[in-house]
Amino acid sequence: MLKGNSFWYVKIPQNCSWCWRKxxxxxxxxxGxxxxxxxxxxxxxxxxDNWHPSGVLVERYGYRIVYDSQSRLDxxxxxxxxxxxxxxxxxRSDSLVEIQSKLFEIQFRVADKPIWTIFRSGSYSSSDTWDFLRKxxxxxxxxxxVWFPYAIPKQAFLLWLTLRNRLTTGDRLAISSIVYGIWRARNEIKHAGHPHTEMQILKLIIWEVRTRIAG
Known part of the structure; x- marks a missing residue:
């Protein structure tokens, strides 16, 4: 995907995956x-990359700095x-003089190391970063x-969407019909003593959804 290019400036390919695009x-x-x-x-x-005391050099001084230094962007x-x-x-320019004048501030280490500056440890954590960025x-x-120790993640997420009113109309109809179908089957067992099979309950739910959509 990157093929040696900087992650920060690579263009988003048309054929890349959804995950890479995001x-x-x-x-x-x-x-930052x-x-x-x-x-x-x-x-x-x-x-x-952000290694210099002045920050990302091409952002601070512009692309001209690459030409003045007889270098390449990559x-x-x-x-x-x-x-x-x-x-x-x-x-060969005032900008290069400024860049070179600050090099003495840099301390060399044993190996290159990325530092995630949000946290004092310098280590990256997806959960902690999300907690830092979110409102x-x-x-x-x-x-x-919704969120309890033995919850099934897929079902918990669907319930969360329901409570946040973020489902499509069709999904809301389906969920309300499922809940109603199970509630009705429970009441019939409790009050009438006539239990339905799982297939009978499923057919009733499907009929309910189709009826609401058609109506």
């Missing part, structure tokens, strides 16, 4: 939380590192009805 659409949010510790620089993009940081030290060509609201009274 990830690439969110990279603008994610990049990611910095890099420098080891050998082989896994860090020189111009498009160059890695190791192209300006020799023997554990930064080794740049002589600066927090008051706890609803019905949460324990």
């Amino acid at each position: 990830i690439l659409k969110l990279h603008g949010i994610a990049r 939380f990611l910095k890099h510790e420098i080891g050998d620089g082989k896994s860090i993009h020189l111009w498009t 160059s890695r940081l190791d192209s300006v590192i020799q023997n554990g030290n930064c080794c740049w060509k002589p600066a 927090k609201k008051n706890v609803v009274e019905w949460w324990s009805l």
Whole structure:
């Protein structure tokens, strides 16, 4: 998918999967939380990753900076590192002078390492990141009805959608018919003593849904 290109600037292909498309659409949010510790620089993009004290260089100084440095947009940081030290060509612009003047602030590490700056540990956690980004609201009274230890995730999610009124009309009709069909079958057992088979209950539910749609 990336083929050596920077994750932050790769274009979304027309034939990529739904999952990849969603990830690439969110990279603008994610990049603000990611910095890099420098080891050998082989896994860090020189111009498009956040490793420099000034931030992402191509965003701060523009694409002209790549031309002025006689480099390429996809160059890695190791192209300006020799023997554990930064080794740049002589600066040809004020921007390059500024970039090089701050290199002394950088501390080299044993290996390249991405740092997730949201948390002090620097480690990434999907649940903690979601909790950090989401809009927090008051706890609803019905949460324990949906999310409990032995809940089946698929069913819990469907119930959550129902309570949030996010289902399509057809889905709402189906769920209300199912609930009504089960409730009616229970009452007939309790009050009349005439239990229905599972197939009979299912046929009644299907008939109920078709009748409501047709009506």
